[in-house]
Amino acid sequence: MSIELASVHPTRLELLRLRRRKSMAEGIVDILKKDLDALTLKLFELVKKIPPLRDKMYKTLREAYELFVEAEMISGSRKIEGVSLAAQPIDFSISEDKKKGVLGIIFPTLQLSEENRASGPRFNLLDTSANLDESATKIKDALYDIVKLAEIEGSVRIILEVMSIKKRQMNRIQFKILPQLNAAIRYIELILEETERQDAVRVRVLQRKRKERALKHA
């Protein structure tokens, strides 16, 4: 879209076309600025959600670990380790969905789900204490928080990417296209002014010559 001055036709029509292009470029810059504002707001909204969610996740993991150690203290670490060898594993799956967000940008939504939800306990209850169940539940809760955090991080990344694209587009228009258009417009204006001046001089010379010729005949 760069404009080479040499290739610009210094005509009034071209000047009008360039002025139209300039006003359109300025309009685009305005729209891009508004988009950037909207994206920044969304970004702050998402970023604000991260620290409490991360704190919650750390707290849940810490509690899960404490409960696990308590379970080991009650039942014996070797027994807990032994029980874990044959405990029914839980298969988790993460389904990714798309959700339209701000400015129609598509954000990912992650959904954690248990694949094989057991109808009974996962290990022998007589050999373990309730702390182990609570610990397992907390770990599961933490997993949901981790997935939620990943979802937010994914959205933040997408927003940052879009913001950088928009910023690049805005910079290109503001600092490359608009100055080029201004230069071209100025160039055409100068040429046109020069032509006008030449035309005016030519008219005056012709008028003077016509007057002289009229006086000679008279």
Added chain:
Amino acid sequence: MSAWKYKRIMPKIAVAKLKIMEPKEITNLAGMSLHHISSILEKTPYKAEISEIRTELTANSLEDALLKNFINTCEELMEMSPKRIRLLLSTFLMKFEADCVKAILRAKKAELDMDEAMRYIMPVGRLDEARCRKILEISENIADVAESLSDMEYGSVLEKAFAVYEEEKVFYLLEVDIDRHVYSKIWRTIGKLGGLDKKIARTVIGLEIDSANVKTILRCKAMGISEGQIRRYLIPVSEVFGEKELEEVIRESDIHSFINSLVRLARDAMSRDYQYIFTEIQKQNVTSLTTLEKLLDRGLIETSLRMIKRYTPYFNIGLLLAFLNLKWFEVRNLRTIMRGTESGIPPDTIKKMLLLPR
């Protein structure tokens, strides 16, 4: 039968009971290093087993030493017990054999190699180290383990349970069946005791079984497991809370109404000991399962001690059962302290987790 049958065992238990650590001595261990704890325990009956530790001193090695001591104590008492009590103690030791069988099954399920598997197995009674190694060596899978145990009752139990396992592919059902078998056998052995011994044993061990069932029901309910499923995990023998009674209380929606129903059942059965425990739980308005488990376990020690006060000691099984419970909870408390110390748990938190009679 005359009290004369206790002439050998009771003096032994009375002396052994004196050697049980005082609650203050146990709480003082919280916060000490493992080496310090070990040096203190070397001045107690655990000396022999601790001195046998050849590996690095860890919470696990010390825990093994304590468990070995408990089993050795049971075996010593068994040797000098009268016939029926010897039978009860031998079935009581089956709980540890069952643990051993379960550990072998888990190791096979996880396809561990021999040395790795032996880390989780504590050989005991008829399942000594050589036997455990042989089972692990000749068994390719869980079915082979059941077959190699065919000379013991666990073989037939596993054989029956294996059909269900094959169908449902739920491993812990095998473990549940072993536990149910062991507790049922203990209960049948108690039935062979006579007079006061039977009464005391039914109360103390019945309470242990009922506590286990109550814990199972509440944990299952917390996990949202159906009533039909819960019934499969319960031990089918009981002193107060029989299958029929439990079936009613299983339907209760929350922990409070569940405890209220248990108190009512205990009152209907006119069981003072159950009333003490469940009324205490009711009063404390317990909402957490861990607290409830702690109160039930403490109730078990206190009931054992109450039996000694209620009936003349030395002439019945009360002292023996109280001693075994006190010893078991001493082992458990020491394990709690050592594991907590190793994990860097603050002493105050460790102290809160100890199970000491009030």
